[in-house]
Amino acid sequence: MKNLITLGLLILLSIKLCAQEKVQITIIKNANIFDGLNEKLISGSDVLVEGKLIKKIGKNLSAKDATIIDAGGKTLIPGLIDAHWHTYYSNAPQSILATGDAGDVAIIGFIGAERTLMRGFTSCRDVGGNPFAVARKTDTGEYPGPRLFISGPPISQTSGHFDFRGKNDVPRNLTDPMPYWERVGLIMVADGVDEVIRRSRENLRMGATQLKISGGGGVSSSYDDLDVQQYTFEEMKAVADVAKTWNTYVAAHIFTDEAVQTAIKAGIKSIEHGFLMSDETLQMMKDNDVWLSLQPLLDDEDALHFDNPYSQEKFSKVTAGTDHVYKRAKELGVKVAFGTDALFDPKAAEAQGKMLAKLKRWYTPYEVLKMATSTNAELLMLCGPRNPYREGGIGSIKEGNYADMILVDGNPLKDIDLVANPDENFVVIMKDGKVYKNTIGN
The missing domain is CATH 3.20.20.140 (Metal-dependent hydrolases)
Known part of the structure; x- marks a missing residue:
């Protein structure tokens, strides 16, 4: 009887685990990253996204069952x-x-x-x-x-x-x-x-x-x-x-x-x-x-x-x-x-x-992008504990922040007018680790 109860509990646990939504893992590879803070791009880097958050930034990143987006040297900027x-x-x-x-x-x-x-x-x-x-x-x-x-x-x-x-x-x-x-x-x-x-x-x-x-x-x-x-x-x-x-x-x-x-x-x-x-x-x-x-x-x-x-x-x-x-x-x-x-x-x-x-x-293109990302985030964070989004940060690409990112076809630090035409120039749009737009075909 005891063995049957144990088996039943194991079955129920297995069913519960299977029912849980699998955490989405995405890796954006080979991107030139404007992190929202520094003018110098982080060249040829990868960003590993796990669920809603940026898990790791570095080169040659990999993860089991990850969806790969090859940036092909395009510029990744914060949302x-x-x-x-x-x-x-x-x-x-x-x-x-x-x-x-x-x-x-x-x-x-x-x-x-x-x-x-x-x-x-x-x-x-x-x-x-x-x-x-x-x-x-x-x-x-x-x-x-x-x-x-x-x-x-x-x-x-x-x-x-x-x-x-x-x-x-x-x-x-x-x-x-x-x-x-x-x-x-x-x-x-x-x-x-x-x-x-x-x-x-x-x-x-x-x-x-x-x-x-x-x-x-x-x-x-x-x-x-x-x-x-x-x-x-x-x-x-x-x-x-x-x-x-x-x-x-x-x-x-x-x-x-x-x-x-x-x-x-x-x-x-x-x-x-x-x-x-x-x-x-x-x-x-x-x-x-x-x-x-x-x-x-x-x-x-x-x-x-x-x-x-x-x-x-x-x-x-x-x-x-x-x-x-x-x-x-x-x-x-x-x-x-x-x-x-x-x-x-x-x-x-x-x-x-x-x-x-x-x-x-x-302003320079760098000053414009910084204002619309990390600087604006600083203002929004004046709300302190009233912030309903406390799991991660916003406004910059760094580990532990929300995965809110845009892949730009071009370098807005050289040509800020790229942001004026998002339909054409924003090839990937991600918020909370979810891809809402991807037109680069991978």
């Missing part, structure tokens, strides 16, 4: 990171705010997530929206999309940048129902210290990795001009204090000096945009170790287009400061991150790589 992305806003037309619903936005965002990954962006910091469902699906590996560091609904004051209510929806009574887009978490309006604390904690409860507020006027919004500071010092400090208690940080949409300086004093650690800042404010950012999350937005052939002339006029004013801020931030040594902030236009979203290549106006 790209967009530090200012909107999973839901990027592809949805602005008119959807008037005519659509949460289902429309979610479907557009879910489809757009695959396109984002196939442009080589394996990680994005989503600084406004409610794409938690998209992240839950893509994190399983069953559906393609970048890993997302989500702020949740961006928090704005009444008449602020994220107050998308209709013209006649104010005054708002305390007993009025919450507007639809706030109920579904696309945006959030909060006024006063108590209310911004509550909404901040709600975002963290939803799973936010960092918080996002509007601290100044915006381009796409209808009721605020660019010079307006949004939120008082006390309100900004309240949000920053909540983030601190959760061991994370706050990103703030702001363009102008006074608002940025108030945000810095309040403890906010990431300034989004900042196109109209002076040298004095940039130096204050440097002195207080505050990040500048900047986008290479210019009033050129890739300019964003808006449904109303008021927003278009503000866009022109903002982009007039782009060149100055990039130059001075670099000269002063401010920590600068790369993002795109594509809004309400699938064509703008598709230009994600082209936007990265535009940094060549101010």
Whole structure:
């Protein structure tokens, strides 16, 4: 009887082991590696990937049952990171705010997530929206999309940048129902210290990795001009204090000096945009170790287009400061991150790589690639223990990191424009050790 029980247990164990999914092993051989940190390529090397992680980097690597990808001397780079992305806003037309619903936005965002990954962006910091469902699906590996560091609904004051209510929806009574887009978490309006604390904690409860507020006027919004500071010092400090208690940080949409300086004093650690800042404010950012999350937005052939002339006029004013801020931030040594902030236009979203290549106006190809990989990863890691991806690191090719990598047909350290055409030049795209694209035929 005892022998029969033992045999039965062994059979059950065997069945369980057989049912377990086999760990995928992949070796990328004969690649010239840009590790995300150093300008000099690691020539003729192999990368052994086991499951989601980079197991070993070296020459002549082998492993039983490994899938081999022969890079043939092509350049292997870390997966790209967009530090200012909107999973839901990027592809949805602005008119959807008037005519659509949460289902429309979610479907557009879910489809757009695959396109984002196939442009080589394996990680994005989503600084406004409610794409938690998209992240839950893509994190399983069953559906393609970048890993997302989500702020949740961006928090704005009444008449602020994220107050998308209709013209006649104010005054708002305390007993009025919450507007639809706030109920579904696309945006959030909060006024006063108590209310911004509550909404901040709600975002963290939803799973936010960092918080996002509007601290100044915006381009796409209808009721605020660019010079307006949004939120008082006390309100900004309240949000920053909540983030601190959760061991994370706050990103703030702001363009102008006074608002940025108030945000810095309040403890906010990431300034989004900042196109109209002076040298004095940039130096204050440097002195207080505050990040500048900047986008290479210019009033050129890739300019964003808006449904109303008021927003278009503000866009022109903002982009007039782009060149100055990039130059001075670099000269002063401010920590600068790369993002795109594509809004309400699938064509703008598709230009994600082209936007990265535009940094060549101010940076060398090495500086551009480093910013979009290891530097951006450094900013994302300010979320500390709120980071949902703690099994490995991101932003660089090194042992123990997530296997987020792109094989480029050419050397982007010599020709950064290669990243502007990922369909043609990115021949392998891997995220979490899973190959989502392989056009080199092995």
